[in-house]
Amino acid sequence: MSAGLKQIHDNEMKRKLFYLVFVTCTVSSGCYPDETLDTPEKNVEPIDDELDRYIKEKFTDTYGIAVRYRFVDRYVEVNKRVTAPERSVVIPMLDFLNYYWIDAFASVPNGKKFFANHVPAEIVLIGSPMYNNDGTVTLGTADAGARITLTEVNKVDTTNLEWMLMQLHTIYHEFAHIVHQRYSLPPNFQEISPTGYTSAGSWFVLTDEEALERGFVSPYATSSFNEDFAETVAFILFDKNFYETYMTDENCDSEDCAARNEGRGRLRQKYTSILKHYQAHTGVDLLSVRELVQEKLYP
Amino acid sequence: MRNLLYIIAIIILFASCNDHDVNVFERSAADRAADAIKNLKDELTSPTFGWTVRYTPVSGYGSYYVNLKFNDEGYLRIQTDFGEENGKFYDDTITYRIDNSLNLELVFENYSFFSYLYELDQASYGAEFEFLYANKTGSDLVFTSKSDIGAASTFVLTPAAEDDVTTLLGPTLSKRLNQVADDFVKFASAVKMDYINKDLTLFFSFDPVKRTIQATSASKKSTTANPDIIDFSTPYTIKGDSIVFDSPLTGSFQGYDISIKSIYISSLTNTSIEACGTTIAANGLTGVTSQNDNFVMQTSLQDLNGGSFTASDFYVAPPQNLRFKTESRYTEITQDLPGVLAMQIYYNYNGDGFYAMGFVFQKSDGSVYFVLRSFTPELTDNKLTLTWTDDIQVYNTDTPEVDPANVQKYLDYITENGSTYVYKLDQDLYEFYNPCSQWSYIFFNARQ
Numbered sequence: 136m137s138a139g140l141k142q143i144h145d146n147e148m149k150r151k152l153f154y155l156v157f158v159t160c161t162v163s164s165g166c167y168p169d170e171t172l173d174t175p176e177k178n179v180e181p182i183d184d185e186l187d188r189y190i191k192e193k194f195t196d197t198y199g200i201a202v203r204y205r206f207v208d209r210y211v212e213v214n215k216r217v218t219a220p221e222r223s224v225v226i227p228m229l230d231f232l233n234y235y236w237i238d239a240f241a242s243v244p245n246g247k248k249f250f251a252n253h254v255p256a257e258i259v260l261i262g263s264p265m266y267n268n269d270g271t272v273t274l275g276t277a278d279a280g281a282r283i284t285l286t287e288v289n290k291v292d293t294t295n296l297e298w299m300l301m302q303l304h305t306i307y308h309e310f311a312h313i314v315h316q317r318y319s320l321p322p323n324f325q326e327i328s329p330t331g332y333t334s335a336g337s338w339f340v341l342t343d344e345e346a347l348e349r350g351f352v353s354p355y356a357t358s359s360f361n362e363d364f365a366e367t368v369a370f371i372l373f374d375k376n377f378y379e380t381y382m383t384d385e386n387c388d389s390e391d392c393a394a395r396n397e398g399r400g401r402l403r404q405k406y407t408s409i410l411k412h413y414q415a416h417t418g419v420d421l422l423s424v425r426e427l428v429q430e431k432l433y434p
Numbered sequence: 435m436r437n438l439l440y441i442i443a444i445i446i447l448f449a450s451c452n453d454h455d456v457n458v459f460e461r462s463a464a465d466r467a468a469d470a471i472k473n474l475k476d477e478l479t480s481p482t483f484g485w486t487v488r489y490t491p492v493s494g495y496g497s498y499y500v501n502l503k504f505n506d507e508g509y510l511r512i513q514t515d516f517g518e519e520n521g522k523f524y525d526d527t528i529t530y531r532i533d534n535s536l537n538l539e540l541v542f543e544n545y546s547f548f549s550y551l552y553e554l555d556q557a558s559y560g561a562e563f564e565f566l567y568a569n570k571t572g573s574d575l576v577f578t579s580k581s582d583i584g585a586a587s588t589f590v591l592t593p594a595a596e597d598d599v600t601t602l603l604g605p606t607l608s609k610r611l612n613q614v615a616d617d618f619v620k621f622a623s624a625v626k627m628d629y630i631n632k633d634l635t636l637f638f639s640f641d642p643v644k645r646t647i648q649a650t651s652a653s654k655k656s657t658t659a660n661p662d663i664i665d666f667s668t669p670y671t672i673k674g675d676s677i678v679f680d681s682p683l684t685g686s687f688q689g690y691d692i693s694i695k696s697i698y699i700s701s702l703t704n705t706s707i708e709a710c711g712t713t714i715a716a717n718g719l720t721g722v723t724s725q726n727d728n729f730v731m732q733t734s735l736q737d738l739n740g741g742s743f744t745a746s747d748f749y750v751a752p753p754q755n756l757r758f759k760t761e762s763r764y765t766e767i768t769q770d771l772p773g774v775l776a777m778q779i780y781y782n783y784n785g786d787g788f789y790a791m792g793f794v795f796q797k798s799d800g801s802v803y804f805v806l807r808s809f810t811p812e813l814t815d816n817k818l819t820l821t822w823t824d825d826i827q828v829y830n831t832d833t834p835e836v837d838p839a840n841v842q843k844y845l846d847y848i849t850e851n852g853s854t855y856v857y858k859l860d861q862d863l864y865e866f867y868n869p870c871s872q873w874s875y876i877f878f879n880a881r882q
Contacts, residue, residue, distance in 0.1 A: 222544045
């Protein structure tokens, strides 16, 4: 058999084999005694837990947010170690989020619509810090705009400003990720401090001052364009001293001071581009949100 | 011929449509998984008095008796004798879940006693709150840890007897041990056990969380001269009002043959300790050893093993190791001492008689300098008293960036009232503690 004939023969065999499989599958599928799709519904247990009822009423039904507080290991990367929160801290934590996050956004013009359209489908509450194998801890994560994970919930204490700022930093940061995931970064955002970003996994060697000199609000912001965006949004909202630290130039008589002012120049560009980006795509004035947040934090 | 083969194949396929062959199992995979979960749940909820577990999260560390009562609604009552967090783990209720993945998995869904242990040492201790069901052995349910790396520990549930909670769990003893350990807020717990009918004192330190106990030294009650240094450590379990050692303490100490398998504690008494020029209220325990010797045990500043720090001439403590009431004051210290790298103790450095305590700093230009104060030491057992022999001296720079008064502040904290006590925490790791200021500095041997 020539090569050409063999090829034709093989093709013919494949066609027949396909036909055989197709026909037999089609015909034999009729062998099942009942063709109707009456698969029983998965047995969903009714919510009869007091905590679950609270979550359903206040979060799931109101905002469409599923709150995961019971431990499920697939919510956390396999190389991270965490614990579930205590039952007793779940409601205080949700009340805290309601007041400082949801209400702060929902109370400004266009904020309610923005929040409803961008709210993550899931909030995962972690009781402990999220311990990494390298000895660091992760404060929170946001996954594809659908899930925000908050850590150290067991320490909930609305009289502890340090804890509150840490949580707000996290939630505002992660919520900001949802904006750039939906609308990309502001135009030319990557061009503002293009050489300031750090190589993978090395952001933590920078000091706060070195980050500022490069035009970033924090060392972590230097880790990528997206983190830079999210960190800057978070600092705009929660940091009482944002303008003094990151916007207003010092009167300089040293090179270090001049370097800090150079960084502030870049941060002013980022600030302006972020405010415009939010206004253009969401209709929300971030400065109005900041004003509310600061009023709540420092009444 | 080929057509004949196709026809035969089709016939075979049609023949396979017989119901008996399509459904190899009588129930679907989902139904069988649900059955397996229900069966395990039925098992878990069946014992009248719940389950007793002797839980050993990590080999080489202590064990805990725990009573578990599962109910049909998904709640789990956990009773322990673990006194941390103001005793909230004595009697706690959380939710549990049984999952079916590769194995049946038992998950404790909320924070509990098990989570507390899991979180120790930055969640690397080795405890767990997720378990894989292994089998039923006799009336016991056997699980293995889902989260252990390497060999998984086992978790055996035994049907509890009616009085297990009262006879096995020892919340009263656990609380008493915590009270003794908390007499002084420091890392090293030091207690001394005075025998009533023997001229013998044993010195112990113990970890009430991981439940390990170390015998560090023995002396006569009448004098601490010529102590026996003991290198003994064992995990323990609280069983009712007794501390049960995994391994017995045996040996000849101060002329007495001693063998202790367990210690029964009968009562908590009020005692006092003379320190800082005053009388400090403390807690004491009375009881009897398994060798039938009565004793009085109380917290102690004395620990004859602490003086062994003199084996090295150079110690270093990073600023995060300087703690007030065991809480790190890193932020305050780094603000007071800009550029601080570490605290240092020179103790007869290089054998040339140089004794000094202070800090090493790095200047903004990268250069390193030292701010130290010389002293003459007096060491009695583990009590170190320093006499300053000079003012604070600056070495390696003429332009220090730190205020020497701030250095002196941290020297004063640890030497206040001449009451610096040294405890050996681990090989080459020592706690310097001042009960008057309540500061603890943790130094490591920089010669290692």
